[in-house]
Amino acid sequence: MKPNIISLIMGFAGIALVATSCKQQLNEVIPQDRISKSLALTDAGAAQTLYAGAYALFRSNVGTFFNLGEMRSDIWADGIFTESVDGTAQQLYTHNISALNVPYANWGGFYGLIYTINNVIDVLPQSPVDAVTSQREVAEMYGLRAYIYYTMLKTWGGVPLSTTPVVTINNAAETYKARSTPDSVMLQIKSDIEKSLQLFGSSNTLPAGNRVFWSRVASLALKGDVYLWSGTHLGGGNADLTTAKTALQEIINLQGSTIRLQTNFADIFDPTKKSNNPEIIFAVNYELGQATQGTFGNFLVNNIQASGLSFAKAATPTVSSVYPYVGGANRVGMSQATIDKLTANAADQRIPYSFKVMYSAAAPFATRGVMLTKFIGATSGTTQVYNNDYPVFRYADILLLMAEAKAKLGEDPSSEISQIRARAYGAAAPAFVNGSVSDNLNAILEEYLREYIGEGKRWWALRRAGDNYVYAAIKPAYLSPATVAKLLLPISQSMMNNDPLLAQTPGY
Numbered sequence: 294m295k296p297n298i299i300s301l302i303m304g305f306a307g308i309a310l311v312a313t314s315c316k317q318q319l320n321e322v323i324p325q326d327r328i329s330k331s332l333a334l335t336d337a338g339a340a341q342t343l344y345a346g347a348y349a350l351f352r353s354n355v356g357t358f359f360n361l362g363e364m365r366s367d368i369w370a371d372g373i374f375t376e377s378v379d380g381t382a383q384q385l386y387t388h389n390i391s392a393l394n395v396p397y398a399n400w401g402g403f404y405g406l407i408y409t410i411n412n413v414i415d416v417l418p419q420s421p422v423d424a425v426t427s428q429r430e431v432a433e434m435y436g437l438r439a440y441i442y443y444t445m446l447k448t449w450g451g452v453p454l455s456t457t458p459v460v461t462i463n464n465a466a467e468t469y470k471a472r473s474t475p476d477s478v479m480l481q482i483k484s485d486i487e488k489s490l491q492l493f494g495s496s497n498t499l500p501a502g503n504r505v506f507w508s509r510v511a512s513l514a515l516k517g518d519v520y521l522w523s524g525t526h527l528g529g530g531n532a533d534l535t536t537a538k539t540a541l542q543e544i545i546n547l548q549g550s551t552i553r554l555q556t557n558f559a560d561i562f563d564p565t566k567k568s569n570n571p572e573i574i575f576a577v578n579y580e581l582g583q584a585t586q587g588t589f590g591n592f593l594v595n596n597i598q599a600s601g602l603s604f605a606k607a608a609t610p611t612v613s614s615v616y617p618y619v620g621g622a623n624r625v626g627m628s629q630a631t632i633d634k635l636t637a638n639a640a641d642q643r644i645p646y647s648f649k650v651m652y653s654a655a656a657p658f659a660t661r662g663v664m665l666t667k668f669i670g671a672t673s674g675t676t677q678v679y680n681n682d683y684p685v686f687r688y689a690d691i692l693l694l695m696a697e698a699k700a701k702l703g704e705d706p707s708s709e710i711s712q713i714r715a716r717a718y719g720a721a722a723p724a725f726v727n728g729s730v731s732d733n734l735n736a737i738l739e740e741y742l743r744e745y746i747g748e749g750k751r752w753w754a755l756r757r758a759g760d761n762y763v764y765a766a767i768k769p770a771y772l773s774p775a776t777v778a779k780l781l782l783p784i785s786q787s788m789m790n791n792d793p794l795l796a797q798t799p800g801y
Contacts, residue, residue, distance in 0.1 A: 330458075333416045340420035344430050347409050348505070349584075351437060352577050355683055356588045357401045360385060361448055362749030367766045368742070372626030374662045375598050375651075379591045379624035388771040388778035392801040398785040400452065403441055407455060410438045415458045432492035433507035436515065439485035440685070443519055446478045447753060449798055450781045454481055471794040479523050486516050497547055503567045505578035505682065510544055510552070514574055514686040517541040517694045522757055524701065531702060538698040544574075544691045554688055554716050559646040561687065564671050564680045572689065576682035585670070586679035589747065592665035593621025594651065602651040606658040612651055618677040619669065623651075626662040635743065640721035647746040667747045689713060689744055693737055697757070700733035713740050734758050738766070756780065 333340040363369070364385035371386075383389070384396055414434050417427045438456075445452045453470035454477065462468065473481075493509035500506045517537045524533030544552070555561050555572040567573075579585050594602065599613035612619075627635075627648075635644050648663045670679035692713055696706035705727040714722040717740075725736060741754040755763045763780065764773055772778055783801040 330412065330416060334419055335421070337421040340417055340422050343409075343416060344413050344434075347406070347413050347434060347437065348578075350406050350409050352579075352584060354402065354406055355577050357397070357403075358444060359588050359683075359747075359749040361397075361401070361444060362753050363747070363751060365767075365772075366751035366755060367768075368631065368746060368751055369625050369627060370768060370771065371628045372631070372662070373629065373660055374626035375594060375602075375623040377624060379622075382591065382625045386771075388767070388776065390778040390782065392783045392786070392797060395783050395785040397448075397782060398788060400445065400449070400784075400788075403445055404453075404455065406441060407438060408459065410434045410441075411456060411458045414438075428492050432489045432509070432512075435485045435489035435492065436507040436512045439482045439489065439512075439519070440515055442478060442482050442485070443515065443522075446475060446482065447522070447756060448782050449784065451475045451478055453795075454478060456481065469792045469794045472796060476527060479519075479527055482519055483516075483523075486512055486519065490516070497543070499551060499574070502569065503576070503578055503682065504570065504573040505576055507575055510547070511575040511686055513540045513544050514691060514694070517544075517691070517698070518757075521694060521697055521701070525757060525759060534698050534701050538695065538702070541691055541695040541698060544688075545695065548688075552688055554692075554712065556716070558642050558716065561684070562646075562667055562681050564678075564682070567682055572687045573682070573684060574686040574688065574690070576684045576687075578682055579680045581671075581673055581678045581680050586668055586681060586683070588683070589665050589668050589679070590621040591624040592663075592747070593619055594623045594662070594664055596620050598623065601654050602661055603654040603658075604649050604651065606652050608654050611654055612664065616664075616669070616677065618672055618675055619664075620677065623662050623664070629660055632660065632663065635746075638718070638721075640718045641743060642719070643717050643743050643746075665747050684748060690750075693740060693744070693754075696737050697734065700730055700737060703730060706733055706737065710736060710740065713744065717743065734762065738762060 329339075333343045360381065364382050365388065366386070369382065369386050381396070384394070390396060414431055417431050417434075420427065422430075442452070442454075449472075451472040451474050454473045455470065489507075489512040490509060493512065497509050497513075499508050499510055517540045520529065520533045520537035520540065523529040524531070524537065527533075551569070551571055552574070553571045555570070560566050561570065561572050567576075594612060596613060596619070599616070599619065600611055602612045603610060604612060604615060632650055635641075636650065647667045648665050650663055651661045652658045653661055668679060668681040668683070670677055670681055672678070692709040696709035699706040699709070707725050707727050710725045711722070714725065727733065728736075738754055738758060741751055745751055745754075755766055760780065767773075770776075772780075779798070779800040781798050781800070783798045784795065789795045789797065
C-alpha cells in the first residue's frame with residue numbers, strides 16, 4: 294500500500310491508489326532511504342540532503358527535458374542510422390501522436406520533481422540551516438519550479454498546479470486535480486520567477502566552480518524566455534516582449550570575464566573546462582564516480598560497427614581508431630539533406646564539434662549515420678566516461694533570445710546575431726542584414742539549428758517563434774494544420790480514468 298500512496302503523491306492521479314480508510318501521514322509513507330520531513334526540520338545536514346536531492350531528481354529528468362525540446366524538431370527526422378530505430382524518438386520526430394498514441398503519460402513524471410521542490414521550499418526556512426543559505430537555496434527552488442512548469446505549459450498547455458507539500462491523504466478524491474488554464478499556469482510561472490529574483494536580492498554573482506546550481510542570472514534568463522512566449526502566444530504582446538528584453542539586457546550588461554561567449558565552441562562542453570566556464574549560466578552536472586550522461590546512448594555507435602566505419606570517405610581512420618572506447622547504439626540519425634545543409638560551410642566550427650558523419654570504410658563509402666560528439670565525454674583508462682555537463686542556459690541563449698525580442702518588436706537584432714556568427718565562423722562569418730520580422734526570425738532559427746544540436750532547444754525555438762515557423766520547418770506529412778497531431782501533447786486515457794477532473798488536451 295505505501296509505495297502506491299507515495300507514487301500517487303508524486304504523480305497525482307496518473308497512478309492508481311489502493312483504497313485505504315486510515316489517515317496516512319506523509320512521514321509515515323516515505324521510504325526509509327529518503328530524508329524524512331521531520332528529520333530535515335531538526336537537522337541542518339538532513340535539510341541540505343533534501344535540497345541536494347532536488348537537483349539529483351532534476352538530473353534524472355534530463356532525458357525527458359531533452360526529448361521534449363529536441364526530438365519533435367526537424368533535426369533528426371528521417372535520419373540515417375545503423376541499427377533498429379529508437380521507438381520513442383521516432384514517435385516524436387514523425388509526430389505519430391494521438392489520443393490513443395500518447396508519448397508521455399503521467400505528465401512525463403514531472404510531478405515527482407515538483408513534489409520534492411515543494412517540500413524543500415516548505416522545509417528549508419523552518420530548518421536549522423542558516424538564514425542566508427536557506428534564502429538562497431529557496432530562491433533556487435522557485436527558479437527550478439518555474440522552469441519545470443514552463444516546460445509543462447509548452448508541452449501540454451494547461452496542467453494541474455501544485456505549489457504546496459502534500460501532508461496528508463484521507464482518500465483518493467483528495468488527490469484529484471483539474472488542469473488549470475494556460476493563463477493561470479503562466480501566472481504561476483511568472484510569480485515563481487519574481488519570487489526567485491526577490492529572494493536572490495540584487496547579486497548577479499554566478500556560482501563559483503561548476504555552474505550547476507540555479508542563480509539569479511538563470512532566473513533572468515528564464516524570465517526572458519517566458520515573457521517571449523507569453524508575448525507571442527498568450528496575448529502579452531509588446532509589453533511582455535519589452536519585459537523579456539529588459540531581463541535579458543540585465544544579463545548582457547554583465548558581459549565580461551565571468552560571463553561571455555567562449556572563444557572556442559568546443560570549450561563550452563569540454564568536461565575538463567567546466568570550472569567557471571564563462572558561457573555556462575546553469576547546467577546539469579555529470580561526473581566520473583557520480584552520475585554520467587545516459588541521454589545520448591542512441592546517438593553513438595556500438596564498438597563492433599565502429600571498426601567498419603570511418604569519419605572520412607576512405608578506409609581510414611576508422612571510428613574505432615578515433616574513439617576506441619566509445620560504446621552505445623546508433624538508433625537516431627540525420628537525413629542526408631540535413632547533413633549536407635549543416636556541413637556545407639566548412640568554416641562553421643559548431644558542426645564538427647557537434648557531430649561527425651560516419652561512412653562505410655569501403656567503396657563507395659556510403660553515408661551510414663552520424664555520431665553526436667558534443668557530449669562524448671573523456672577517456673579514463675580504457676573507459677569512455679560521458680561526463681559532459683548538460684547546459685540548460687548559456688550566454689548564447691541570452692543573445693539569441695534578445696535577438697528574438699528585438700525582431701518581434703521590429704528592432705534590429707544585428708548585434709546579437711553577428712556575435713553568434715563571429716564565434717561560429719571567425720573572419721568568414723556571413724554578414725547579417727536587418728530585414729523584415731520574418732526574415733530576422735528565420736535567421737535566428739538558422740542559428741538555433743546550428744548552435745544547439747543535441748541541446749533540446751530547436752523545437753522550443755520554433756514554437757516560440759510562432760506556429761507558422763513550426764509548420765515551415767516540419768515535414769507537412771508529419772505535422773501541419775491538417776494533421777491529427779497537434780503542437781501540444783495529449784494525455785492518456787488512464788490518466789483521465791484515474792482522475793475524473795482531468796480533461797483531454799484540446800484538439801485530441
